[in-house]
Amino acid sequence: MTVLKYLNVIWQISLIYGITRLGSWLQTFFHVPLAGSIVGLILFYVLLQLKIVRVSWVKDGANFLLATMVFFFVPSVIGVMDVITKIDMNFIIFFALVAIGTILVALTSGIVAEKMTMGKVFDKGPHRHI
Known part of the structure; x- marks a missing residue:
């Protein structure tokens, strides 16, 4: 794997994490009776469905997270x-x-x-x- 590929994966994981943190902030700000991570997942899903965030922008980072999920x-x-x-x-x-x-x-x-x-x-x- 090249350095550029590693940086791409890090960028994609950062984007996923940023959307999750935004969901947590929205949950706190609007007092939504759901966990902030769930609000982040819903937000991420909506952004993917509306094609604001494209699958290709997060595919490698998501695959990395899925591959290393057992360590969590x-x-x-x-x-x-x-x-x-x-x-x-x-x-x-x-x-x-x-x-x-x-x-x-x-x-x-x-x-x-x-x-x-x-x-x-x-x-x-x-x-x-x-």
């Missing part, structure tokens, strides 16, 4: 290991449910990402939808 879950696992000796049966059931929920979210995200990258969402033509 490591701190929570390490936090659980710190309190493993204090866990009783209720916590074991709780953590089993969390693990199952995480697996379901990962599978769903993977299926959606696979369908999007296979061209089923981005097909050309006026009447092509999922």
